Amino acid sequence: MFIPLHEAGKKAITYFRTVHYYYGDCVSKRAADMVFSAMYTLTDLRVLLRETAPSHALNDEQRAQAERLLENLGRQVGSLKQEMLK
Amino acid sequence: MRCGAGIDARMVDELAINIDPIQAGGRLTADAMKAVIAYGDGYSVCDNCRTPNRLDYISKPPIAEFHKDLASWLNMDAARVVPGARRGFQAVAHTCVKKGEPVLLTSLSHYTEFLAIEEAGGVACEIPANDRHIVTADAAAATIEDVKKKHGRAPSLAFIDHVDYQYGNIHDVQAIVKVAHQYDIPVLCNGAYTVGIMPVDGKNLGADFVVGSGHKSMAAPAPSGVLAATAEQAKDVFRTTAITGDVTGRKFGIKEPEMMGCTLMGVTLVGMMASFPHVKERVKHFDRELANNKIVIQALRSIGGTIVLSKYPRKHTLTRVDTTASFDTVAQAHKKRGFFLSAALAEKGVVGIIPGATRVWKFNTYGMTTLQAQYVAQVFVDIAAENGLKIS
Numbered sequence: 121m122f123i124p125l126h127e128a129g130k131k132a133i134t135y136f137r138t139v140h141y142y143y144g145d146c147v148s149k150r151a152a153d154m155v156f157s158a159m160y161t162l163t164d165l166r167v168l169l170r171e172t173a174p175s176h177a178l179n180d181e182q183r184a185q186a187e188r189l190l191e192n193l194g195r196q197v198g199s200l201k202q203e204m205l206k
Numbered sequence: 207m208r209c210g211a212g213i214d215a216r217m218v219d220e221l222a223i224n225i226d227p228i229q230a231g232g233r234l235t236a237d238a239m240k241a242v243i244a245y246g247d248g249y250s251v252c253d254n255c256r257t258p259n260r261l262d263y264i265s266k267p268p269i270a271e272f273h274k275d276l277a278s279w280l281n282m283d284a285a286r287v288v289p290g291a292r293r294g295f296q297a298v299a300h301t302c303v304k305k306g307e308p309v310l311l312t313s314l315s316h317y318t319e320f321l322a323i324e325e326a327g328g329v330a331c332e333i334p335a336n337d338r339h340i341v342t343a344d345a346a347a348a349t350i351e352d353v354k355k356k357h358g359r360a361p362s363l364a365f366i367d368h369v370d371y372q373y374g375n376i377h378d379v380q381a382i383v384k385v386a387h388q389y390d391i392p393v394l395c396n397g398a399y400t401v402g403i404m405p406v407d408g409k410n411l412g413a414d415f416v417v418g419s420g421h422k423s424m425a426a427p428a429p430s431g432v433l434a435a436t437a438e439q440a441k442d443v444f445r446t447t448a449i450t451g452d453v454t455g456r457k458f459g460i461k462e463p464e465m466m467g468c469t470l471m472g473v474t475l476v477g478m479m480a481s482f483p484h485v486k487e488r489v490k491h492f493d494r495e496l497a498n499n500k501i502v503i504q505a506l507r508s509i510g511g512t513i514v515l516s517k518y519p520r521k522h523t524l525t526r527v528d529t530t531a532s533f534d535t536v537a538q539a540h541k542k543r544g545f546f547l548s549a550a551l552a553e554k555g556v557v558g559i560i561p562g563a564t565r566v567w568k569f570n571t572y573g574m575t576t577l578q579a580q581y582v583a584q585v586f587v588d589i590a591a592e593n594g595l596k597i598s
Contacts (some may be wrong), residue, residue: 126246128442138444149515153467156243156244159240159243163236163239163240163243166220166236166239167236167239169220170219170220170233172557173219173220173221173222173223173553173555173578174221174222174223174555175581176582
């Protein structure tokens with residue numbers, strides 16, 4: 121069905137307003153994603169601390185898990201820096 | 207480190223092994239912690255609340271589905287989330303009990319069951335536990351007969367603890383329900399220490415109501431819990447509002463008075479939901495928890511004079527011990543007196559027993575790794591040895 125240009129424009133504005141209302145622009149959405157991802161990675165590290173309390177002596181498997189989580193955290197914080205400081 | 211003015215960050219479980227008897231089963235899973243981060247704001251689950259505007263109808267996040275899953279998992283017909291098991295007791299007592307009516311509970315019942323009866327205007331009638339701290343069907347039958355003689359009628363409700371909070375003993379709910387039903391007494395099974403810890407099948411138990419605690423046994427934030435009912439009882443306890451405003455003529459849709467409308471509207475519910483898949487899985491492996499408990503119990507029993515007051519061998523990880531003839535003898539001469547035990551444990555990274563307790567105290571090994579259980583066992587033995595107690 122043909123939609124007049126001004127009607128399509130109105131729809132687009134409504135759409136972007138809605139998206140903006142919920143999520144902001146694309147840049148800040150990615151920043152928010154990274155904040156949550158980093159907090160979730162930290163949560164996994166927190167659980168590792170709980171599982172190994174009180175000595176926090178990690179076995180090989182736990183050490184590998186900690187390394188992987190810390191690498192992810194570094195990447196997530198790096199992306200956050202990129203998004204928020206550009 | 208602080209998380210607000212005057213509020214220290216709580217790192218109890220990160221820095222030590224926590225054997226607190228009531229905290230073990232409520233420690234959050236990683237997914238629940240993540241849910242707490244995302245849903246900490248007040249009415250956070252209400253973003254997509256649509257007509258008929260009731261919590262258990264919300265489909266995003268999948269709260270409606272969670273309610274169905276909860277009921278099905280407990281093998282009951284309907285379930286609602288409630289702000290703690292005590293609010294489940296309250297709703298049921300308020301529905302089933304009229305002023306002056308006798309209500310059964312046990313000599314091991316939690317105080318909130320008494321308060322629920324009191325608030326409904328009922329009269330508390332305790333079934334005495336036997337000398338092994340077990341509530342039996344025979345004792346229930348005898349108490350019902352006594353109540354009939356004294357009050358001229360059978361009790362209008364019975365609260366029976368699946369596992370009691372004092373000894374962590376399992377009671378034969380199924381047999382007690384059979385007795386109670388012979389007198390048409392509906393039974394509420396208090397699963398505060400079992401729902402989320404070990405398998406609970408409401409229909410198999412024959413219970414009319416099953417109540418669980420989210421923060422005690424379902425790895426959920428406080429206050430949270432579940433009230434599940436049979437279809438017959440659900441009609442009453444989950445009845446919908448009929449009230450109308452006399453000036454405005456307002457009505458309130460399908461809100462449920464006993465639930466005071468919506469119950470858990472944010473982080474408590476989503477935390478509970480996030481832990482639920484893990485909780486469903488962990489109840490299948492309760493034997494592992496008992497194996498860890500055994501490691502600690504064996505160590506304690508090796509310390510001369512220590513008595514396990516809970517039923518032995520243990521069928522639950524919550525355990526009550528008497529160390530009057532062991533650690534308390536040390537306390538008599540120790541400069542820290544009764545605080546020596548909790549202090550010595552804390553020095554070695556084990557926390558959770560009541561400071562000052564050296565006679566009768568409780569602990570819970572639920573959720574420990576086997577390495578942690580071995581560590582706790584060794585710590586008890588080491589403290590005993592360091593203080594001159596005999597180890598066998």
